[in-house]
Amino acid sequence: MSSLSLSAEAPSAPPAAVDGVWLECIDCGDAYAPFESVRYTCDCGALLEVRYDDLPTWDDFEGRGVWRYSAALPFEEGVSLPEGDTQFHRVPRLEDEVGVESLRVKHEGMNPTGSFKDRGMTVGVRTAQELGVGRLACASTGNTSAALAAYGARAGLETLVLLPAGKVAAGKVAQASLHGARILEVDGNFDTCLDIVQDLASRGEAYLLNSLNPFRLEGQKTIGLEILEAHREDYGEYPDRIVLPVGNAGNTAALYKCFRELVQAGAMDRDEVPKLTGVQAAGAAPMVEAIEEGNDETRRWDEVETIATAIRIGNPVNAPKALPGIRETGGTAVAVDDDTITQAQRDLAGEGVGVEPASAASLAGLRKLRERGEVGDDERVVCLTTGHLLKDPDAAAAAGADPEPVPGDTAGVLEHLGS
Ligand SMILES: *Cc1c(COP(=O)(O)O)cnc(C)c1O
Numbered sequence: 402m403s404s405l406s407l408s409a410e411a412p413s414a415p416p417a418a419v420d421g422v423w424l425e426c427i428d429c430g431d432a433y434a435p436f437e438s439v440r441y442t443c444d445c446g447a448l449l450e451v452r453y454d455d456l457p458t459w460d461d462f463e464g465r466g467v468w469r470y471s472a473a474l475p476f477e478e479g480v481s482l483p484e485g486d487t488q489f490h491r492v493p494r495l496e497d498e499v500g501v502e503s504l505r506v507k508h509e510g511m512n513p514t515g516s517f518k519d520r521g522m523t524v525g526v527r528t529a530q531e532l533g534v535g536r537l538a539c540a541s542t543g544n545t546s547a548a549l550a551a552y553g554a555r556a557g558l559e560t561l562v563l564l565p566a567g568k569v570a571a572g573k574v575a576q577a578s579l580h581g582a583r584i585l586e587v588d589g590n591f592d593t594c595l596d597i598v599q600d601l602a603s604r605g606e607a608y609l610l611n612s613l614n615p616f617r618l619e620g621q622k623t624i625g626l627e628i629l630e631a632h633r634e635d636y637g638e639y640p641d642r643i644v645l646p647v648g649n650a651g652n653t654a655a656l657y658k659c660f661r662e663l664v665q666a667g668a669m670d671r672d673e674v675p676k677l678t679g680v681q682a683a684g685a686a687p688m689v690e691a692i693e694e695g696n697d698e699t700r701r702w703d704e705v706e707t708i709a710t711a712i713r714i715g716n717p718v719n720a721p722k723a724l725p726g727i728r729e730t731g732g733t734a735v736a737v738d739d740d741t742i743t744q745a746q747r748d749l750a751g752e753g754v755g756v757e758p759a760s761a762a763s764l765a766g767l768r769k770l771r772e773r774g775e776v777g778d779d780e781r782v783v784c785l786t787t788g789h790l791l792k793d794p795d796a797a798a799a800a801g802a803d804p805e806p807v808p809g810d811t812a813g814v815l816e817h818l819g820s
């Protein structure tokens with residue numbers, strides 16, 4: 402049986418394991434020592450996952466934030482700002498309008514640099530220290546570069562980021578720049594940037610911290626752990642469904658791994674696992690295509706376009722991990738138009754929750770699935786909002802109302818308000 406099956410047995414340590422931790426290929430099952438040398442993929446070319454011979458249960462967690470869950474991570478502590486412990490908003494008006502049993506919004510835009518990427522970087526940059534690498538690098542639609550720049554700065558490591566020229570929201574470039582990353586603006590889209598940075602990494606020029614790096618996904622597992630704990634506390638049960646925007650599908654893969662490990666540890670029943678529901682923009686939807694057509698792989702989309710620049714990705718590298726996650730949990734994937742993304746961004750803002758466009762795709766996708774009758778009115782749903790409103794001030798300003806010019810005196814202002 403595939404190690405990615407929800408019914409896979411808990412693994413036991415191979416000779417390559419160090420202190421009960423190893424890297425394992427999701428295809429051929431080959432095992433590698435975790436920190437002996439820099440490695441992102443298996444010799445066979447497939448993706449790797451971090452494995453543990455001792456999987457924790459709920460009693461093993463204490464403290465707050467990502468490192469509350471150190472028992473589920475390869476280290477006791479990371480390079481921390483600190484991250485995690487994000488808001489779990491109630492959104493009563495949206496809950497009524499969407500018409501589900503309950504709706505919560507997990508706002509990952511409230512992490513230190515304003516996106517969930519921080520959860521990955523606190524573990525990923527700690528791993529870089531363990532390996533003793535000199536330079537960190539990533540390709541990015543923006544948020545990965547902002548997070549890497551900040552965590553690299555914290556660790557005192559040199560950071561290189563490759564961005565698609567003209568396609569990264571202003572707030573994200575500003576962050577990478579001020580935190581001291583060297584920024585290369587590539588004449589190409591995100592997928593081209595990732596191709597190049599993977600080449601650089603394989604030549605030993607830099608340590609790659611895209612979500613291809615299996616250690617990053619370990620940190621991102623903690624989104625799932627936080628949601629499950631908070632939901633159980635508030636409703637006495639786990640959510641039926643988690644809806645999230647999908648770009649490279651790292652988060653989808655990380656959440657699925659979180660659930661799988663809990664099932665293997667006996668901390669959650671198989672039938673309690675939330676349905677993973679991925680949302681993509683219609684102009685960049687290779688995962689939706691693969692789910693709809695029943696394919697085990699995604700087709701690379703060379704032309705991608707959407708207002709949701711964080712998920713403007715045509716070749717999702719984590720698809721081999723994420724597609725089984727969507728299928729095994731009984732979830733689905735759906736594509737949404739940019740105008741419904743913008744409307745969802747406005748409506749979340751109307752509940753006081755400020756998110757960037759990609760994040761709003763989760764609500765837009767939930768609405769579409771409710772319209773199609775694919776999400777029941779008896780479901781408890783959590784939408785993941787991945788990045789903060791201020792990441793993309795231009796999109797926010799365009800979605801909001803225009804400022805009104807008035808004269809510089811009270812009488813003039815009153816006259817304007819009365820008119
Ligand atoms: C990175 C990112 C995504 C996509 O996440 P994946 O793990 O690549 O699917 C979605 N939204 C925002 C705001 C992001 O920064």
Ligand SMILES: [Zn+2]
Nearest residue numbers: 426429443445
């Ligand atoms: Zn392999």
